[in-house]
Amino acid sequence: MKQRLRVGVVLPTYRRLANPANIKRAAELSESLGFDSVWVTDHIVVPAASVEAFGPTFFEAVTTMAYVAGITTRVLIGAAILIVPFRHPLLLAKMLASADQLSGGRLIVGAGLGWLEAESELMGLAADEVSGAELDVDHWRIDLDEVAAHPDFPGTEAPRSEAYGLVATTRGEGTPAQ
Secondary structure (H helix, E strand, C coil), X not given: CCCCCCCEEECCCECXXXXXXXXXXXXXXXXXXXXXXXXXXXXXXCCHHHHHHHCCXXXXXXXXXXXXXXXXXXXXXEEEEEEHHHCCHHHHHHHHHHHHHHCCCCEEEEEECCCCHHHHHHCCCCHHHHHCCCCCHHHHCCXXXXXXXXXXXXXXXXXXXXXXXXXXXXXXXXXXXX
């Protein structure tokens, strides 16, 4: 069976067009024109040397995905690429699971390590901590349904019995939201 080509649109979350009205306009227009998905990009901070390339405004990716979920009904909402080491894994899992649940299961998350050394340094991480050739994939693999049921991660202090308030994803029984 042939599958059709899926096409998405990158939302204006940085550079000179980055503002709430343009993000809303682009998301609604993309959905009304029949695009399959809308995408956000991710940087937490813009180093001074990169302002010319990125602009002074860069909306946070997970927050923007949740915002777009509230103003659209059909399009998938993706992050290309979410810089995982800049966020605590348990908090990131909860944020993504909540946004996925609120969107009706429409989130797509591409995860990466980041590439901008100056940003890593501003975030308090040595560049080799986030851009090394090896990544402990098991540490960063996040099965959001499992996290919701058992919020215990390597590197976290709270045992499962002391963590509450997590949100299950809409992916179904035993299926990770990735």
